[in-house]
Amino acid sequence: MSRRDGLEWLRARDPGLRAVRRSTRVALVACTGFYAARYGLGNEVAAIYSLFGAIATGGMSFVPGTPRERAGTLLAVLPIAAALVTLGTVLGVHSWTAALGMLGVGFLVSYAGVGAPRLGGLSGGLQAFYILACFPPYAPATLPSRLAGLATGVVLMATAEMWLLPDRPPGRYADRLAGAAATASGVLRTLATQTRSLPLGSLEQLTTASQELRLSKVPDEERPTSASARHRAICQGAAYMLHLLAQVRQLAQDARDASGDRDPAAARLLEASATACHDVARGLSGQGPAPSDAPYAAAAADFETSRIRPATCSPENAAVLRSGAIALDIAHTGASLVTAVRIALGASVPADTTPPAQRPGPFWYAGRSTLSLYFRRLQTHFTPRSVYFQNAVRIGLALAAARLLVGELDLAHGLWALLATITVMRTSATGTRTALRPAFSGTLAGAAVVAVMLYTVTDHVAVYATLLPPLYLLAFSAGPVLGMGWGQAFSTIATAAAFAQLGPARPGLAAVRFTDVVIGGLTGALIGLLAWPQGGAGELRQACAGLLDRSTRAVTGTIDAITTGGRAGGALAQARRALVIAEESYAQYATEPDTPDPARPADEDWMAILLAGNRVMTIGQNLANHCPSGALAAWPVSAAHLRDAAHRLRLTTLPLVNDLRSRKPRPPPVEPPDPYARTDHTVIADVLAAADGRAPDPMLYYAVDAAIWLAGLEGVVTAIRPATDGRAAVSG
Known part of the structure; x- marks a missing residue:
C-alpha cells in the first residue's frame, strides 16, 4: 500500500483525522508531564498523577464544543478532580471505605451528566481520579504531590486543546x-x-x-x-x-x-x-x-x-x-x-x-x-424509570463491587480491574457483553507482548522512556481506527512501559494485568445483567408506549371537550411530560451501538412516534386555546365524526402500546385504511353542507382543523411497525 493509499484509508476510518490529532495531543502532554516530574523533579507520585491527569481528561473523556470551550471545561473541573483525588486518598485507608466512596462517586459523577453533556463526557475520567487515589499505598502525606501532578496534567491538556493540533469546531x-x-x-x-x-x-x-x-x-x-x-x-x-x-x-x-x-x-x-x-x-x-x-x-x-x-x-x-x-x-x-x-x-x-x-x-x-434548569432536570430524572438514573446506579454498583472484590482478594495493581469496569460498562447488558470480547482479547494480546518486552528489556529504563510516546499514540488512535481490542492491547503495553520507569518490573506483571481486567470486566458484565439489562432501548420502548398512551388520552379528552362541553383536565400537560421523557430516552438510545432487536421498531418508527406526540402537542394546544369547551356541540354530525375518529385512534393505538410494553413485534396492518373514508374528508363535506348558502358559526371551522389533525395522527400511528428486514416502513 502506497503512502497516499494509506492516508486515504486512514481518512476513511478517521474522518478529519480527529482521532489521530487527539491521540497525538494526549500522548505528548502525558509524556511531557510524566518525564518532567519523574526525571526533572525526581517525584514519582507527581509523575504518575500528571500522566493520569492528561489521560483521564484527554483519552478517557469526550468533551464536546470548540477547542476553547473544551479547554475551559477542563480547567473548570480541575477543582472537582482535586476533590476526588483528596477523597480517594482519605478513604483508601480500608477496602470497605474505599468501596463505599466508590459507590457514591460512581453514581454522582455519572448522574451529574444528565443535564450537562460536557460533564457527562468527563465522567469516566473523573471516576479514574478517585480510583487511582483510593488504591494502596495509603499515603496521605503524598497528597500535595498528587494534586500538583494532577494540576500539571490537566492544565497542560487544556493548553494543548487550544494550541496543539486543535480540532475543527464542530458543526452546530x-x-x-x-x-x-x-x-x-x-x-x-x-x-x-x-x-x-x-x-x-x-x-x-x-x-x-x-x-x-x-x-x-x-x-x-x-x-x-x-x-x-x-x-x-x-x-x-x-x-x-x-x-x-x-x-x-x-x-x-x-x-x-x-x-x-x-x-x-x-x-x-x-x-x-x-x-x-x-x-x-x-x-x-x-x-x-x-x-x-x-x-x-x-x-x-x-x-x-x-x-x-x-x-x-x-x-x-x-x-x-x-x-x-x-x-x-x-x-x-x-x-x-x-x-x-x-x-x-x-x-x-x-x-x-x-x-x-x-x-x-x-x-x-x-x-x-x-x-435552575439543570437542577430541575436532576430532580426530574431521579427515578428508576430514567435511563440516566439507571446507568448511574449500574456504574456505581459495578465499581464498588469491583473495588471491594479487589480489596478482599488483595490483588496487586487492582487499579486495572476498575478501569476495565469503566471500559466495558454500557447502557445495556448486550452492549456490555459486546465490549467484553475485544477488551479481553486485546488485553491478552497486549499482556503477551508485555511479558516478552519486560523479559527482553528488563530494567533498561531508557528503552521504556523511548517507547512510551509512540505506544500512547497508538493506544488512543488504534481504538477509533481499528477497533476496541487494538486500543486495549496498545494501552496495556503503554501502561506497562510507564510503570516500568517507576520501579522494577517483571514479566509476571502481564499476567497480573490480564487477571485484573478479567475480574473488572466480569464484574461489570454481571452488574449489567442484573440491573436494568435492557438499557436505553428498553426504556425507550416504555417511554414511547407511555407517550402514545398519554397522547391518545389527550386527543380524546380534547375532542370530547370541544364537542360535548366536557373537561380535558391536565391531559395535554401529562402528554407533554411523556413527550419530554420519550425525547430524552431517544437521545440516550441514539448514542448506543446498534444491536439487532426484532421486538423494537427501527429508528424511523421511533421518530414517527415522537412526531405523533409533537402533533398532539402543537395542534391540540391550539385547539384548546382557540376553541372553547362545547364549541362544536351545536353541530352534532361533525362532532360525532370527530369523537368517533378520536376514539378509533385510541383503539388503534392501544395494541401498539401493549406490544411495545410486552416487547412483541408489531405486525403490519391487514389492509391499509380506506383513503376515501378519512375523517377530514367527511367533516369537510359536513362543514360545506352546513355552510351552503349562508354564513355559519365560525367555530364550526375548527372542526376541519381537528379533523385534519386526527387524520394525520391516524396515518402516522397505523404506519408504525418494524419491517421484516429490520428497516422501518415509514419515513418519519
Whole structure:
C-alpha cells in the first residue's frame, strides 16, 4: 500500500483525522508531564498523577464544543478532580471505605451528566481520579504531590486543546435547523404563488431536511442535549420544524391534485409563513435579528375572516377548505417555532398564557437560568424509570463491587480491574457483553507482548522512556481506527512501559494485568445483567408506549371537550411530560451501538412516534386555546365524526402500546385504511353542507382543523411497525 493509499484509508476510518490529532495531543502532554516530574523533579507520585491527569481528561473523556470551550471545561473541573483525588486518598485507608466512596462517586459523577453533556463526557475520567487515589499505598502525606501532578496534567491538556493540533469546531445543530427553515421557506413561497407546478425535487428536499434533524444522524458533539434554555429551545424548535415540514409536504402533495386556484387568504398566510421561516433561518445562522411572529398576525386574522364566507358544497371548495386548514396549522406551528428560536437567541418572548390546569406550558423554561434548569432536570430524572438514573446506579454498583472484590482478594495493581469496569460498562447488558470480547482479547494480546518486552528489556529504563510516546499514540488512535481490542492491547503495553520507569518490573506483571481486567470486566458484565439489562432501548420502548398512551388520552379528552362541553383536565400537560421523557430516552438510545432487536421498531418508527406526540402537542394546544369547551356541540354530525375518529385512534393505538410494553413485534396492518373514508374528508363535506348558502358559526371551522389533525395522527400511528428486514416502513 502506497503512502497516499494509506492516508486515504486512514481518512476513511478517521474522518478529519480527529482521532489521530487527539491521540497525538494526549500522548505528548502525558509524556511531557510524566518525564518532567519523574526525571526533572525526581517525584514519582507527581509523575504518575500528571500522566493520569492528561489521560483521564484527554483519552478517557469526550468533551464536546470548540477547542476553547473544551479547554475551559477542563480547567473548570480541575477543582472537582482535586476533590476526588483528596477523597480517594482519605478513604483508601480500608477496602470497605474505599468501596463505599466508590459507590457514591460512581453514581454522582455519572448522574451529574444528565443535564450537562460536557460533564457527562468527563465522567469516566473523573471516576479514574478517585480510583487511582483510593488504591494502596495509603499515603496521605503524598497528597500535595498528587494534586500538583494532577494540576500539571490537566492544565497542560487544556493548553494543548487550544494550541496543539486543535480540532475543527464542530458543526452546530442550529445550522441544521436553519437549513430546514430555509428549505421550508422556499417551498412555502412557491406554494403561495403556484398551485400545482412545484419545482422538481421539492418533496425530496423536504424529506432530506427532516432527515438532517434526526438525532441519530447528528454527531454527538452537535447534539443540543444540555439543560440550558438555549438547547431546550433548539430541540423544541426542531420538533416544531419536523411537524411543519410534514405539513408542507402534505400541502405540496395535495397541490398536485388541486383543480383550482388557491384561496388568496390562504396564499397570504403561506407567504407569511415563508417569511417567518426565512427570518428563522437568518436568525439562527447569525445573518439577521431574532425572528418575529408579526407576519402572522394580519394574515391569520384575514384568513380566519375569509374562510367562513358562504360556500357551496363542491369538490373544489372541499380542496380549498382542506388546504386552508393545513395552511393555518403551518402558521400556528410556525408561530411556535418563532417563539422557540427567539428563546434560543436570547430574545424576549411573551408571558406564558397557558391555563393553570394545563401547565407546564410549552415554553415554561423561558427566562430561567441554566443552573435552575439543570437542577430541575436532576430532580426530574431521579427515578428508576430514567435511563440516566439507571446507568448511574449500574456504574456505581459495578465499581464498588469491583473495588471491594479487589480489596478482599488483595490483588496487586487492582487499579486495572476498575478501569476495565469503566471500559466495558454500557447502557445495556448486550452492549456490555459486546465490549467484553475485544477488551479481553486485546488485553491478552497486549499482556503477551508485555511479558516478552519486560523479559527482553528488563530494567533498561531508557528503552521504556523511548517507547512510551509512540505506544500512547497508538493506544488512543488504534481504538477509533481499528477497533476496541487494538486500543486495549496498545494501552496495556503503554501502561506497562510507564510503570516500568517507576520501579522494577517483571514479566509476571502481564499476567497480573490480564487477571485484573478479567475480574473488572466480569464484574461489570454481571452488574449489567442484573440491573436494568435492557438499557436505553428498553426504556425507550416504555417511554414511547407511555407517550402514545398519554397522547391518545389527550386527543380524546380534547375532542370530547370541544364537542360535548366536557373537561380535558391536565391531559395535554401529562402528554407533554411523556413527550419530554420519550425525547430524552431517544437521545440516550441514539448514542448506543446498534444491536439487532426484532421486538423494537427501527429508528424511523421511533421518530414517527415522537412526531405523533409533537402533533398532539402543537395542534391540540391550539385547539384548546382557540376553541372553547362545547364549541362544536351545536353541530352534532361533525362532532360525532370527530369523537368517533378520536376514539378509533385510541383503539388503534392501544395494541401498539401493549406490544411495545410486552416487547412483541408489531405486525403490519391487514389492509391499509380506506383513503376515501378519512375523517377530514367527511367533516369537510359536513362543514360545506352546513355552510351552503349562508354564513355559519365560525367555530364550526375548527372542526376541519381537528379533523385534519386526527387524520394525520391516524396515518402516522397505523404506519408504525418494524419491517421484516429490520428497516422501518415509514419515513418519519
